[in-house]
Amino acid sequence: MRFTSTPRGARLARHLVAVRLDAWGVPYGTDPHEAIVLITAELAANAVRHGRVPGRDFRLRLHDLRTAAPAGRTIRVEVTDTRGERLPRPPVAPEDAPGAEEAGRGLLLVAHLAARWGWHPRPDGPGKTVWAECTRPGLLPCPPCASRTAP
Numbered sequence: 001m002r003f004t005s006t007p008r009g010a011r012l013a014r015h016l017v018a019v020r021l022d023a024w025g026v027p028y029g030t031d032p033h034e035a036i037v038l039i040t041a042e043l044a045a046n047a048v049r050h051g052r053v054p055g056r057d058f059r060l061r062l063h064d065l066r067t068a069a070p071a072g073r074t075i076r077v078e079v080t081d082t083r084g085e086r087l088p089r090p091p092v093a094p095e096d097a098p099g100a101e102e103a104g105r106g107l108l109l110v111a112h113l114a115a116r117w118g119w120h121p122r123p124d125g126p127g128k129t130v131w132a133e134c135t136r137p138g139l140l141p142c143p144p145c146a147s148r149t150a151p
Contacts, residue, residue, distance in 0.1 A: 002059050003044070005052040005081070010044035013060045017077070024064055026075070032134060035113045036075050039132045042106040043079040046088070046130065051081025058082075065133075074115070074135040082127040088119050 001016060003009035017040040018028065026033045040060070047058040063076040091108035110117050114132035122128055 001061075002057040005048050005056060005058050007045075007048060009058065010041065010048045013044040013058075013079075014041045016060070017062055020062055021075070024075075032075075036077065036134050039110050039113055039134065040077050040079075042110050043077060043130050043132065046106055047079045047081040050086050051083040051127065053082045056082040072135055074133050076131060076133045078129050078131040080122055080127060080129040082122070082125065084121065084126045084128055087128060088130055 001013075003013050014037055018033070018037050021033050021036055022028055026036070040062075044058065044060065051058065059078075059080040061076075061078040061080075063078070065074040065076055088107055091105075091111050107117075110132050113134065115135040117130070117132035119128050119130045
C-alpha cells in the first residue's frame with residue numbers, strides 16, 4: 001500500500017500493520033504484535049524523515065512467510081522510498097551519556113527486534129527498500145492459515 005511521505009502517512013502505515021497482524025492471528029497486546037508494529041513505525045518514520053522526496057509517496061508491504069521451519073512463522077515488513085542516495089547505515093549504539101540525543105536509534109531498535117534486516121535498491125525506479133523479518137515461536141499460523149500450503 002502507498003502512503004504519503006508525512007508523519008500522518010507513517011502513522012496510518014503502523015495502524016494498517018496492527019490491524020492486519022490481528023487478522024492474521026497475531027493478536028493485539030502480544031509481544032510479536034508489538035515488536036512488528038514497532039519495527040513498522042521505525043521503518044516508516046525513517047522513510048518519511050530520511051527518504052522523502054517532495055510529491056512522492058512511500059510504499060509498505062507486509063508478508064506472511066509461512067514455512068515449515070521449527071522456529072515458527074516469519075513476518076516480513078518492507079518499506080520502500082524514492083530516495084536512493086540516502087542509504088541506511090549499520091546501527092551503532094549511541095553513548096548513554098546524559099543528554100544523549102534520542103534520534104538515530106531507530107535502526108538499532110529494528111536490529112534488536114528483528115531476526116534479520118537489510119536493504120536493497122528499489123527495482124522499479126529510484127530509491128531503496130528497507131526490510132525486516134520477525135521469526136518467533138509466538139508467530140504460529142492462525143487456524144485457517146495452518147491448513148494452507150506455503151506459496
